[in-house]
Amino acid sequence: MIWTAGMAAQHQLIQAIPARWKAKRNVRERCAPIILDTYDGTLFARGTFLIAYPGDPTTLEALGVPSFRAETAERPVPGEPVPAAVTAIVESCHPLARSLGDWTLLDHGEIYEVRQNFAILNEDEKTVCHCRARTFRRTPHSKGVTGWACSQLRGYEDEAEQLLVSIAIGSPFGREHGDTGRTISRSISRGIGPGTVGTTAPPIEASYLLARAPLADGVPAVERDTPAFTAVSLLAHHIVTRADRYRDGVVDDRDPEALHQFRVNLRRARSLISLLKSVFEPSFRRTIGSELREIMSVTNRLRDLDVHLHDEAMLRGAIPNMLVPGFTRVFKRLREERERERERVRGYLRSDQYMSSIDTVKSLLMTSEAEGANGGAKPIAFTLQRAIRRRYQAISATVASLNEHSEPEQLHDLRVSCKKLRYLLEFFPTLLRSKGAKETVRDLKKLQNLLGAYNDLSVQEAFLLNQVDGMRDDTNVAMAIGAAYAQKAGEREDLAEKCMAAARSFCSIARGERIAHLVLWGKR
Amino acid sequence: MKTVALFSIKGGVGKTAAAVNLAYYAAEKGKRTLLVDLDPQSSAGFYCRVRPKSRARGRSLLDGRKHVVSLVRASDFANLDVLPAPRGFRNLDRHLDHESDKRRRLTPVFKRLGREYDRIIVDCPPHFGLLAENVFVAADTILVPVVPSVLSTRTLEQLVAFFADRSLRPERIVPFFSMVDRRKRLHRESVEAGQAPGSPFLSTIIPNSSVVERMGVERKPLLAYAARSRAAVAFLDLSAELETRSIL
Numbered sequence A: 001m002i003w004t005a006g007m008a009a010q011h012q013l014i015q016a017i018p019a020r021w022k023a024k025r026n027v028r029e030r031c032a033p034i035i036l037d038t039y040d041g042t043l044f045a046r047g048t049f050l051i052a053y054p055g056d057p058t059t060l061e062a063l064g065v066p067s068f069r070a071e072t073a074e075r076p077v078p079g080e081p082v083p084a085a086v087t088a089i090v091e092s093c094h095p096l097a098r099s100l101g102d103w104t105l106l107d108h109g110e111i112y113e114v115r116q117n118f119a120i121l122n123e124d125e126k127t128v129c130h131c132r133a134r135t136f137r138r139t140p141h142s143k144g145v146t147g148w149a150c151s152q153l154r155g156y157e158d159e160a161e162q163l164l165v166s167i168a169i170g171s172p173f174g175r176e177h178g179d180t181g182r183t184i185s186r187s188i189s190r191g192i193g194p195g196t197v198g199t200t201a202p203p204i205e206a207s208y209l210l211a212r213a214p215l216a217d218g219v220p221a222v223e224r225d226t227p228a229f230t231a232v233s234l235l236a237h238h239i240v241t242r243a244d245r246y247r248d249g250v251v252d253d254r255d256p257e258a259l260h261q262f263r264v265n266l267r268r269a270r271s272l273i274s275l276l277k278s279v280f281e282p283s284f285r286r287t288i289g290s291e292l293r294e295i296m297s298v299t300n301r302l303r304d305l306d307v308h309l310h311d312e313a314m315l316r317g318a319i320p321n322m323l324v325p326g327f328t329r330v331f332k333r334l335r336e337e338r339e340r341e342r343e344r345v346r347g348y349l350r351s352d353q354y355m356s357s358i359d360t361v362k363s364l365l366m367t368s369e370a371e372g373a374n375g376g377a378k379p380i381a382f383t384l385q386r387a388i389r390r391r392y393q394a395i396s397a398t399v400a401s402l403n404e405h406s407e408p409e410q411l412h413d414l415r416v417s418c419k420k421l422r423y424l425l426e427f428f429p430t431l432l433r434s435k436g437a438k439e440t441v442r443d444l445k446k447l448q449n450l451l452g453a454y455n456d457l458s459v460q461e462a463f464l465l466n467q468v469d470g471m472r473d474d475t476n477v478a479m480a481i482g483a484a485y486a487q488k489a490g491e492r493e494d495l496a497e498k499c500m501a502a503a504r505s506f507c508s509i510a511r512g513e514r515i516a517h518l519v520l521w522g523k524r
Numbered sequence B: 001m002k003t004v005a006l007f008s009i010k011g012g013v014g015k016t017a018a019a020v021n022l023a024y025y026a027a028e029k030g031k032r033t034l035l036v037d038l039d040p041q042s043s044a045g046f047y048c049r050v051r052p053k054s055r056a057r058g059r060s061l062l063d064g065r066k067h068v069v070s071l072v073r074a075s076d077f078a079n080l081d082v083l084p085a086p087r088g089f090r091n092l093d094r095h096l097d098h099e100s101d102k103r104r105r106l107t108p109v110f111k112r113l114g115r116e117y118d119r120i121i122v123d124c125p126p127h128f129g130l131l132a133e134n135v136f137v138a139a140d141t142i143l144v145p146v147v148p149s150v151l152s153t154r155t156l157e158q159l160v161a162f163f164a165d166r167s168l169r170p171e172r173i174v175p176f177f178s179m180v181d182r183r184k185r186l187h188r189e190s191v192e193a194g195q196a197p198g199s200p201f202l203s204t205i206i207p208n209s210s211v212v213e214r215m216g217v218e219r220k221p222l223l224a225y226a227a228r229s230r231a232a233v234a235f236l237d238l239s240a241e242l243e244t245r246s247i248l
C-alpha cells in the first residue's frame, strides 16, 4: 500500500521537531514539512528529522522501533497518521540510511527518480509556496514513494500552511502509480480549498498540469454601476484568456477534458458578447464573434469524435451481445478519423493564425474605441437584468408552446435557451441576490440535466444513422446500429415527457417575479 | 541603499505604474528591491498580486523594528519584495501626528528596511500631509510624474514651494513626463519646453499607451508581459537614466 502522510499530520509532527531543526534554517528558506511514504515496508525520509508513517503497528514493530510503544499512549489506528512518537522511528532508522542530496533514503538498491517542481497559488494566482516533489521507484514501473518539500515565500508562511493542509487532507499522493504527473496534479486539484495549483516551469508534464488544475476564478471585480462595456470587456477578456490556457492541454491531447474546457470557455465568451449585445457596436461584436466562431469550428469535429468514442462502451452495452462485434468496424473507423482530426487541430492551435485570432480578440476587448455603442455606457446591473428577464421570457414562451406533438427541435431550442440563462446567471455572481440566484440555478440545473440527457440521445441517434449511411454493405454493422438505434429512440421518447414536465415546473409566476428582481439594483 | 519615492498630488498620473515597473526592473538587474506601497488604495500591491496580510495593521509601519518587517511579502519575481498597503494606512497621518518625531518618523523605518535591500521604491498616495512630509525627508529622491498640462505643471510648482517652505532641498525633486500623447499639441509643446536646457525634467518620456492600462488585468509589471512594447521600453529607459544619474 502506498500512503502519504498529509500535511495535517505533519503539522502536528512539526510541533515535535527539536528546536535545533527549526533553528538551522532561516525562516525565509525554511524547508517545511516533509511527506513520507512507505514502500514495501521500507522507509523514506528527507533529511533526518521527521517521518509520518501509516500507523500500521505490525510494520512498526517489525521495523524494530523500540520506543514506539513507550512513547504512544494509544495504539494508532491503521491508516491514520501517528503523531509525535514517530520521530523516534527516524532516530533509529537514520543510521541505516544513505544520503542522496538532501534527501535521505533507506538503502534499497537502485532507484529511479522523478523530479517535479510546482508552485502553489492562492486565489489571486499569487505563488505562496514552491514545492519540489520526488518520486522514487525501484524499477521504472514499480510502485513509487513520493516525497515533497515546500518552501514558503516570505510573508506567506501562514497562507501556505493553510493551503498545504487543505491539499493534503483531500489528497494523499500516489493513487495511480503509472503516471506521477497526473497523480500529483489530480490529487492536488481535488483537495484544494481556497486556492489552486499551477506550475512554475515543472520539468515534466507541465502543460498537462496546467490544463488539469482548476484555474482560479479571478473574475474581474465588477460593481453594479460599472459601465456595461467595461464589465463585459473585462470578463470576456478573462474568459478568453482562460480558454487559451487550455490550449496546451488540447495540443498534448492527454485528456478530452482540456478540449472540452477550451470550448466551453470560448462558448461562454461568445455568449457573453451576444447575450449582452447592446454593449458593443454590431461590427465590433461581429468581428469578435467570427474570430471565436472560427476557432471553435476548427475543433468541432474533434469534440464530436471524443463524445462518440466516449459513448462506445455504453452503446455496446445497449445491444444484445451477439450484435456487439458489428460495432468494431464503426469505432475503428472513428478512431482513425480522430487521429487525423487531432493532428489537424494540433497544427491549427500551434499556428500563427490561431495566435493572431486570439490576440485580435483580446486586444479588441482591451481597446476603448469600441465604447461607442449606445448601451455600453449603461450600468452593467441594468443591462444584465434586462438580458436575464428577456431570456427567461423566451424560455417561458417556448415552454408554453410545448405539447405532446412538439418536435425535438423545440426541446433543443429550450436547451439552448436554458444554457444561455445559466450563463447569464453565472457571469456576474456578485451582482445577483445570492439566495435567489442559487435557487434559480439549482432548479435550472435539474432541467438542464434532463434536457442534456435528451440531447445526448438525439446526438447518438443521429450519429448511428450517419454510420449506417457509410456502411450499408456490412450486415453486422447495420444490425448493431439498428438495435442500438431502436433502444435509444425509445429512451428518448420517455425522456421527452420528463423534460416537458420539468420545464413546466421551472416556469412559474413566482419564478418570473424572482427573476425580475434577481439583480441587486439601486439600494446597496 | 537608495530610496526613491513616486509622488504627485495629482492622482492618475502614473505614479504607481512607474513605481511597479521601476522596482521590477531594479530587481531584474539583481538588486534586492523592496516596493513599498503607502497608498491605502493598494494598487501597487494589486499589480504584484500581493495583498496585505489579513492581520496587518497600519501602525506597524511606524515601528522601525520587527513589526515593519513583518509587513513585507515576497512577490513572484526574484529579488522583488513588496510591502503592500493595508487599509490601516489610511490613518497614517493621524498616527504620525501622535508621534514625538512626527516629521522624521519614517527615516529610521526605511533605514531598518534598507538593511535587507539595495533599493526601496515608495509609491505614495496623492496628497500632502505628514506622511508625504516624512517621505520627503526619508527618501533620497522624489520622482514626480507629470502629465503635460497646465494643471500638472502647477502641482509640480506647489511641491517645490512646499519643499522651500520646509527647508528641504528641492534638487531632490526629479520630474518626468508621463502618459504623454504625442497627438496632442499641448503635450508636444510641454514636452519640448521641458526638454530645454536647464529644465529639471528627465529626458525619458513615458508615452500614453493602453498596454500600461492592461497591468490591471494582467496583474504583472509591464516588463513581465509586454517587454517589447513602446511603454515598456520607455520604463527601461527611465531606469537607465535614473541609474546613470545615480538616483536608482
Ligand SMILES: Nc1ncnc2c1ncn2[C@@H]1O[C@H](COP(=O)(O)OP(=O)(O)O)[C@@H](O)[C@H]1O
Binding pocket: B010, B011, B012, B013, B014, B015, B016, B017, B018, B043, B126, B178, B179, B180, B206, B207, B208, B209, B210, B212, B213, B214, B215, B216, B231
Ligand atoms: N503611460 C500610461 N499610459 C496609459 N495609461 C497609463 C499610463 N500610466 C498609467 N496609466 C493608467 O492610468 C491609471 C492611473 O495610473 P496610476 O499609475 O495608478 O497613477 P497614480 O498612481 O498616479 O494614481 C491606471 O489605470 C493606469 O493603468
Ligand SMILES: [Mg+2]
Binding pocket: B012, B015, B016, B039, B043, B123, B124
Ligand atoms: Mg497610485
